[in-house]
Amino acid sequence: KAGVTQTPRYLIKTRGQQVTLSCSPISGHRSVSWYQQTPGQGLQFLFEYFSETQRNKGNFPGRFSGRQFSNSRSEMNVSTLELGDSALYLCASSLDLTDTQYFGPGTRLTVL
């Protein structure tokens, strides 16, 4: 079974731009969660989607948003990028939220 895939793997943007990251979960997994990883803050939860509905949201500003499609693929969007948004963004999928989450390789976002 193919693992979680994320595209693109690397991204460079400038302040004020917006960016969209994509995540394809493991086949059959309906829950997709997003996390931000930075050296200073560690791993922080962004949001979780299940069957196209956002069920949980972390403590991030409204510039961070996401969605999930009927095939469970998910995207997250960050608008008006700030330097502090530079991070590794990780997507994880699971059968449901309380099941084991499997992570993708991440998208490394650099904001200049």
Next chain:
Amino acid sequence: GNSVTQMEGPVTLSEEAFLTINCTYTATGYPSLFWYVQYPGEGLQLLLKATKADDKGSNKGFEATYRKETTSFHLEKGSVQVSDSAVYFCAHAGNMLTFGGGTRLMVKP
């Protein structure tokens, strides 16, 4: 609130040494507990898990036991290898995965 505390690294060991990475948590109820490993430039890989008290998770020579009395889930390995060098994260599951800060392990030949 929910939290996970890990020992700070880096932990530097010689090959074949014994490894312990401490992890304690605070949570409501008895959530599933996990250890994930992250190699340079990669995402997180599930190392092992335990879903209830007194469960022992094990994989690739690593072990951890879910201790509800001490709210701990310490990671151990009897003999580390250079290839075990990575960052290890303890986590518990609730509405989201809550992670510890990570412990970097460096194993020298």
